[in-house]
Amino acid sequence: GAVVSQHPSWVICKSGTSVKIECRSLDFQATTMFWYRQFPKQSLMLMATSNEGSKATYEQGVEKDKFLINHASLTLSTLTVTSAHPEDSSFYICSAGVYNEQFFGPGTRLTVL
Amino acid sequence: AQTVTQSQPEMSVQEAETVTLSCTYDTSESDYYLFWYKQPPSRQMILVIRQEAYKQQNATENRFSVNFQKAAKSFSLKISDSQLGDAAMYFCAYYGGATNKLIFGTGTLLAVQP
Numbered sequence: 001g002a003v004v005s006q007h008p009s010w011v012i013c014k015s016g017t018s019v020k021i022e023c024r025s026l027d028f029q030a031t032t033m034f035w036y037r038q039f040p041k042q043s044l045m046l047m048a049t050s051n052e053g054s055k056a057t058y059e060q061g062v063e064k065d066k067f068l069i070n071h072a073s074l075t076l077s078t079l080t081v082t083s084a085h086p087e088d089s090s091f092y093i094c095s096a097g098v099y100n101e102q103f104f105g106p107g108t109r110l111t112v113l
Numbered sequence: 114a115q116t117v118t119q120s121q122p123e124m125s126v127q128e129a130e131t132v133t134l135s136c137t138y139d140t141s142e143s144d145y146y147l148f149w150y151k152q153p154p155s156r157q158m159i160l161v162i163r164q165e166a167y168k169q170q171n172a173t174e175n176r177f178s179v180n181f182q183k184a185a186k187s188f189s190l191k192i193s194d195s196q197l198g199d200a201a202m203y204f205c206a207y208y209g210g211a212t213n214k215l216i217f218g219t220g221t222l223l224a225v226q227p
Contacts, residue, residue, distance in 0.1 A: 043217045104158035
């Protein structure tokens with residue numbers, strides 16, 4: 001149980017295009033979903049927290065207009081990187097939270113050319 | 114604000130030996146949770162062990178155990194009988210009700226030597 005999927009697992013796009021990453025909790029309903037960014041050999045950096053049906057709460061320094069988060073249901077959250085640039089290249093990880101525990105997706109590697 | 118500190122960027126252990134990874138944290142909350150996560154080269158985050166702050170007994174999961182010292186705000190992870198598959202990045206994390214989010218340490222990269 002407690003499986004979280006992410007799609008796609010990797011994506012390469014051209015600079016200026018938008019990319020959507022999906023995060024799904026497959027066998028449970030998550031009250032909250034989280035989006036992280038991770039650079040090589042570094043820790044996870046929380047980007048935003050989202051609750052179903054409400055606006056996401058972004059961490060300080062994260063551009064909400066660049067990283068659009070939609071939490072349409074208790075099992076699906078999406079992160080859209082708008083007008084992506086090479087500096088947005090990174091590993092993006094989502095997690096689905098149930099009370100004090102988070103279950104992590106396998107991550108999405110984004111490369112912007 | 115809550116913080117989590119992992120002072121060992123890298124550690125190495127011989128196969129079948131025991132290794133201890135250190136973690137300290139700072140908080141003013143009395144009720145919280147502590148976690149150790151493993152991130153292998155696949156980069157999938159895997160929960161290794163969790164500890165509720167109100168429990169005095171140290172959590173154990175097979176070869177993994179913690180030494181939770183609440184007064185000292187210390188939460189170390191001991192891996193016994195290390196295996197090659199234990200090689201990974203290990204993150205210590207804190208969760209408290211005030212922030213409702215996980216706060217991660219900087220990680221310790223563990224190498225297991227055959």
